[in-house]
Amino acid sequence: MADHLDDKELLFQFKSETNKEAAFTSIINKYQEKLYWHIRRLVVEHEDANDVLQNMFIKVWKNLDKFREDSQLYTWLYRIATNESLIFIEKQKKRHTISISDQENNLTNKIIADKDFDANKIEWKLQIAIQKLPEKQRVVFTLRYYDEMPYEKMSRVLETSEGALKASYHHAVKKIEDFILNH
């Protein structure tokens, strides 16, 4: 099946048993990279991001029939990816019984452990600064800064008002700036 079909058509095809797999393959091809990078920036390591991405697509497969088309597929997928990433981080916290500050360090350590890590490069400092943010601000910052998501769409993904998201993003930018200047 061609990947050029729009979401509405893909959803229609998914509902027919004969085209189900082909439609799902097209959905994965269309969104996997964007969703992968969104997840990766939250969970840091590739293996973790891969696990989360696979789990989220399994959930998508199971629930796509029930998807209400009054919201966009893109918004819905981002919401699942965000939730699955946060659930994954939460599970890791519980598994290792670590506190929130330890969790920040845990993610920071994963960044430092990256074979390409260079403490002198500002782009790596930026990654560490992002992991120091509170969970919600981290999600808002990555969706805005990297995924370039308009507030209006982000509002539907995170079910938060645009005003609150703008405030959250501005706070996050300020905190990141402080971190970069002081480290």
Added chain:
Amino acid sequence: MHKNEQIQSELIELNSILARIPLINVYKVPESYFDNNSIVMIEKTKNKIQLEGDSKKNTYNVPNGYFDSLPNVILNKVTTQANIMPMRTRKHYFNFAVAASMAGMIGLGIFFIVNNREQKSDNLASIVKEANTILKSGNFEKELENLSDDDIVNYLKLNGSDVNAALVASITDENKLPNETDYLYDDHALDNFLKETNIKKINSIRN
């Protein structure tokens, strides 16, 4: 990577140094990770769904036609039991009280029977032996009838038991006990019954 104009102007507006930092993706993915990802993902999804389905499969079997006949089997049991089961059931705690009192009565009965025969003997072993002989020979009821009410009352008083409860238990005709509906209609059904029984019978015993 190029920054979106809107994002960049927002950062400039905020006067943030992020506006001067190039947008660089520091993370890497294994080579050709995205190329076959959809195929891998479909396979994994299928496997996972298959595994979940397998784990929920029932490994136990039931005899052929079990569920077809089950409603009739249950209905038969229910209707048969409905025919033979008495509707009247007594409160459990009252049953326990009566049972406990009866057990006390049997105990004290044996004690008095043995005690009457061997007035002066303090030998516990011989008392127990005598009690066993009575129980084995089945003469308990007969021997118990020989005890006076005063003996029983005195025994209960000496041993700290509830004399009234024991007496009520010993003189109660089970058929005259309040039934379940009596308790439903009147919270004081049991109290009234005990009060009435105590007054009448104990007075008659004492007189």
